[in-house]
Amino acid sequence: MTELDAKQGWSFDETSKCMTASLLVLDKDIVLDRIHICVGLRYKDIQFDSHLATLNSGIWKESMPISDYWKGPAHRQRADDLARQLAALQVRYAELEALSKALGAMEVVEVRGLIEQEKAKLSAVRQEAHSAERDVAALAQRSSELKGEILVWEEVLLLESFALYQPKFKLTTSHEYKSRLDSVRERQKAMIKSAEAATGNMGWTVNNSEAQGRKLVNDMIKLVIRSFNNEADSCVDNVKFDNVELGEKRILKSFEACNRLGKVMSVEISRRYLNLKLDELHLAHEFQIKKQEEKEEAKRAREELREQQKLEQEIRAAREKIAKERKHFTAAMRDLQARLDKTESEEERATLLAKLAEVEAGRAELESEEKLIDYREQNAKAGYVYVISNVGAFGEGVFKIGMTRRLEPMDRVDELGDASVPFWFDVHAMVFSNNAPALEAKLHERFAAGRLNKVNGRKEFFRADIAEIESVIRENYDAAVEVSHEAPAEQYRESLRMALPKPEIQQAERAVAQS
Numbered sequence: 001m002t003e004l005d006a007k008q009g010w011s012f013d014e015t016s017k018c019m020t021a022s023l024l025v026l027d028k029d030i031v032l033d034r035i036h037i038c039v040g041l042r043y044k045d046i047q048f049d050s051h052l053a054t055l056n057s058g059i060w061k062e063s064m065p066i067s068d069y070w071k072g073p074a075h076r077q078r079a080d081d082l083a084r085q086l087a088a089l090q091v092r093y094a095e096l097e098a099l100s101k102a103l104g105a106m107e108v109v110e111v112r113g114l115i116e117q118e119k120a121k122l123s124a125v126r127q128e129a130h131s132a133e134r135d136v137a138a139l140a141q142r143s144s145e146l147k148g149e150i151l152v153w154e155e156v157l158l159l160e161s162f163a164l165y166q167p168k169f170k171l172t173t174s175h176e177y178k179s180r181l182d183s184v185r186e187r188q189k190a191m192i193k194s195a196e197a198a199t200g201n202m203g204w205t206v207n208n209s210e211a212q213g214r215k216l217v218n219d220m221i222k223l224v225i226r227s228f229n230n231e232a233d234s235c236v237d238n239v240k241f242d243n244v245e246l247g248e249k250r251i252l253k254s255f256e257a258c259n260r261l262g263k264v265m266s267v268e269i270s271r272r273y274l275n276l277k278l279d280e281l282h283l284a285h286e287f288q289i290k291k292q293e294e295k296e297e298a299k300r301a302r303e304e305l306r307e308q309q310k311l312e313q314e315i316r317a318a319r320e321k322i323a324k325e326r327k328h329f330t331a332a333m334r335d336l337q338a339r340l341d342k343t344e345s346e347e348e349r350a351t352l353l354a355k356l357a358e359v360e361a362g363r364a365e366l367e368s369e370e371k372l373i374d375y376r377e378q379n380a381k382a383g384y385v386y387v388i389s390n391v392g393a394f395g396e397g398v399f400k401i402g403m404t405r406r407l408e409p410m411d412r413v414d415e416l417g418d419a420s421v422p423f424w425f426d427v428h429a430m431v432f433s434n435n436a437p438a439l440e441a442k443l444h445e446r447f448a449a450g451r452l453n454k455v456n457g458r459k460e461f462f463r464a465d466i467a468e469i470e471s472v473i474r475e476n477y478d479a480a481v482e483v484s485h486e487a488p489a490e491q492y493r494e495s496l497r498m499a500l501p502k503p504e505i506q507q508a509e510r511a512v513a514q515s
Contacts, residue, residue: 060506102245125317167289168282176293177287184280188273197273198225201266220267224258228269232277239285247281281452300458307405307412315377322370376407383436383442384409385429387469387483388416392423392492394461399428400450401443402460426487428466431477439476446472 171177190196198221204213231254235247252272257270333356338350376382383405389398402411409430417424434441444460445452447469453459470483 010013044049053301084181154295156241156392166471167286168279169286171290172288174287174290177283177290181280181287184283188280189274191224191270191273191276195221196270198267198269200262200268204265217265217267220262220265221435224262224267224269228254228258228277236277236281236284237282239288241345243475244281244285248278251281253278296458310411311376311405311407315373318369318373318407322373324364325366329359329366332359333363373407376405378407379434381435381437383433384412384472385431385436385439386427387429388425388427389464389487390417390421390423390425391489392495393421395464398463399466400425400459400461401440401447401469403440405436423489423492427471427484427491429483429485430472430479431481433477439473442476443469443472 069198074280078217169177169180171180185338188197200221201219202214202217203210203310204217235250239247255269255274260266293425334354336356336359340356343349343352371379373411383403385401386409388400388402390400402414406412409429431439444462447462448466451459452463452464466483466485470481470485471483473483
């Protein structure tokens with residue numbers, strides 16, 4: 001230090017040297033060339049008044065009160081503490097840096113770069129979200145437009161779920177369905193011949209040969225079409241009222257499976273060919289339905305013809321009977337008149353006159369029957385509406401409501417109770433009407449919800465309350481009509497009684513006797 005002072009031309013007293021040495025020791029960690037302590041001195045035109053100045057390379061950097069220098073030991077202790085803390089932080093920093101390298105942590109710059117990338121992605125996602133919102137609005141509009149159609153299709157599917165098929169073609173006769181079915185099949189054949197049923201990649205090569213490649217693709221097309229046709233034809237041949245929807249699903253699945261198998265060679269069945277197969281399925285089903293309807297209609301016409309023929313037979317037999325009885329009455333009247341002319345006894349004359357009046361009444365009754373027959377023959381709507389039941393065959397609360405034009409309506413009831421049912425029908429009401437079809441139609445319409453066979457309208461069995469049936473008859477015909485509410489069902493009840501064990505039969509008989 002003395003050498004340095006001499007070199008610079010500076011000199012200090014002992015006190016200044018001691019203070020300078022203390023400060024140098026205290027400030028050993030501060031990079032400074034020199035520290036000068038001046039008290040009440042002038043140095044290079046700078047006046048120091050109880051201040052401490054620290055000079056580094058001739059530049060005045062900092063000044064502070066001189067009293068702070070007397071706290072050197074405390075500052076030293078503080079500096080040592082800070083040095084230890086710094087060393088600890090440096091060690092901790094080194095550990096964290098090593099850990100970050102081990103974990104692959106990124107530098108701040110990299111993190112910022114990733115943040116910018118994520119911001120760009122977020123911006124793109126927001127744009128997509130706005131686009132999606134616009135799409136959602138468009139779909140909502142489309143959804144509202146389709147609601148009406150959805151309601152219609154829901155009803156169609158509901159009907160089909162209960163095997164109530166909704167026809168796709170509105171043809172009137174089975175002949176028209178057959179012609180349309182043949183036309184669809186001819187169009188399928190034409191598409192196969194013109195290579196429009198299925199297509200494939202004709203640029204395919206086998207062993208560098210395009211010809212072999214085309215042959216392979218054509219063979220694949222044949223296999224795909226044959227497989228699809230076999231599945232579709234099976235559905236068409238076995239279509240019924242309860243498997244139309246299943247057949248349609250099978251054809252669609254076969255179409256997708258065949259196209260999937262031919263995907264390598266780009267072999268694909270055309271959508272138009274698929275639609276022709278679906279049309280064939282629906283036409284085949286509706287053709288069967290229409291044929292069945294025509295059979296039922298022909299059966300109904302035959303029954304009406306039989307009814308008409310039987311009515312004509314009955315009328316003919318009744319006219320023959322009336323003619324025969326009229327001859328008997330005429331002969332009897334002629335004989336009585338002859339005897340009346342010859343008799344002279346008043347008593348015998350009175351007897352003959354009484355007999356003659358009786359014969360006249362019988363002939364008048366014949367005339368009335370003949371007029372009724374003439375009316376029934378001329379009025380095709382006149383007939384009987386009957387309400388009958390068969391508890392043993394159909395159970396309680398099931399009634400057949402029909403009509404007949406027979407002169408003897410019970411003949412028709414007896415025919416219905418033939419070998420097709422185990423017991424005779426019981427008659428609840430037999431109503432003669434000048435317009436029997438209209439009365440029958442009103443009853444059928446009123447109890448349509450309880451019709452057992454909702455597909456075939458010729459089956460005139462209804463689940464109803466006999467009191468309601470009576471009410472409808474009285475409203476539309478005659479308030480004085482006689483209706484039986486209880487069915488005797490004698491054979492059925494007797495059969496039940498005979499099926500019971502003997503002790504129970506005796507107990508039931510005693511209960512009836514006591515009541």
